[in-house]
Amino acid sequence: MGDAAPDFLRIAGLSKTYDGARAVDTVSLEIGAGEFVALVGASGSGKSTLLKCVNRLVEPDEGSVQIDGQDTAGLPPAESRRRIGYVFQGIGLFPHLTVAQNIALPSRLESNALSADRIAELLALVELEPEMAQRMPSELSGGQRQRVGVARALSSESHLLLMDEPFGALDPLTRGELGKRVRRLHDQLHLTTVLVTHDMAEALLLATRVLVMDSGRIVADETPAALLSGAGGEVAQALVDVPRAQAEALSGIAR
Numbered sequence: 001m002g003d004a005a006p007d008f009l010r011i012a013g014l015s016k017t018y019d020g021a022r023a024v025d026t027v028s029l030e031i032g033a034g035e036f037v038a039l040v041g042a043s044g045s046g047k048s049t050l051l052k053c054v055n056r057l058v059e060p061d062e063g064s065v066q067i068d069g070q071d072t073a074g075l076p077p078a079e080s081r082r083r084i085g086y087v088f089q090g091i092g093l094f095p096h097l098t099v100a101q102n103i104a105l106p107s108r109l110e111s112n113a114l115s116a117d118r119i120a121e122l123l124a125l126v127e128l129e130p131e132m133a134q135r136m137p138s139e140l141s142g143g144q145r146q147r148v149g150v151a152r153a154l155s156s157e158s159h160l161l162l163m164d165e166p167f168g169a170l171d172p173l174t175r176g177e178l179g180k181r182v183r184r185l186h187d188q189l190h191l192t193t194v195l196v197t198h199d200m201a202e203a204l205l206l207a208t209r210v211l212v213m214d215s216g217r218i219v220a221d222e223t224p225a226a227l228l229s230g231a232g233g234e235v236a237q238a239l240v241d242v243p244r245a246q247a248e249a250l251s252g253i254a255r
């Protein structure tokens with residue numbers, strides 16, 4: 001990595017065991033400011049646990065996490081969550097709260113009210129009309145709901161955005177469009193982003209760096225181009241083979 005900008009997120013020797021099973025196994029990792037990293041792996045490989053250890057929704061057994069040079073162990077959980085935008089796997093919006101209330105919730109938990117203007121600004125970032133603020137989640141499409149989730153994650157003005165399979169439940173078209181939107185937001189707001197996905201095609205298309213997780217360990221750390229030219233080892237290549245085979249099958253039909 002040489003003399004590039006100092007690492008924004010630094011994970012050292014991180015482990016988490018559940019009932020004797022190692023969900024995260026001595027992971028060490030540095031991510032520079034501005035990187036867009038995809039974390040890919042099979043279900044159960046430890047992706048969510050690793051992400052939750054970063055914002056201390058889960059307390060690791062061993063190891064440390066530093067954000068911008070500061071150890072998160074020393075920070076109150078609320079403070080480390082303020083520094084980190086987080087889009088949860090499978091957890092949508094609170095159904096009994098409006099869009100605006102959902103977006104404002106993390107800030108309210110820190111007794112910091114968001115103005116209507118700020119909420120409109122956050123909605124605009126994810127390309128939703130300001131009028132959406134007063135809607136209930138049940139009055140939105142799946143894609144719109146996920147965009148509100150992203151807006152909520154950005155509400156704390158943190159520069160670290162962690163997303164755990166944010167597009168999992170969406171149709172492929174909405175998924176592709178929202179992926180590109182998030183990538184533009186990443187560039188525009190100078191974020192450092194970690195996107196957890198089990199979809200290697202999504203990782204290759206959106207990220208500047210792809211980490212592959214297997215049984216709690218990072219087994220590959222490559223650029224999309226390197227992965228596509230065969231780097232990263234067996235587990236990584238098995239994941240790359242999925243979209244590759246699909247692309248070949250499609251070009252076969254087109255011919």
Ligand code: ADP
Nearest residue numbers: 018021023041042043044045046047048049050
């Ligand atoms: P992924 O996000 O890659 O699907 P997870 O981090 O959710 O993987 O899970 C990794 C492993 O840890 C799995 O074997 C899972 O069953 C286990 N695990 C995750 N969360 C818990 C928990 N709260 N209690 C017990 N085991 C857990």
Ligand code: MG
Nearest residue numbers: 047048049089
């Ligand atoms: Mg998960």
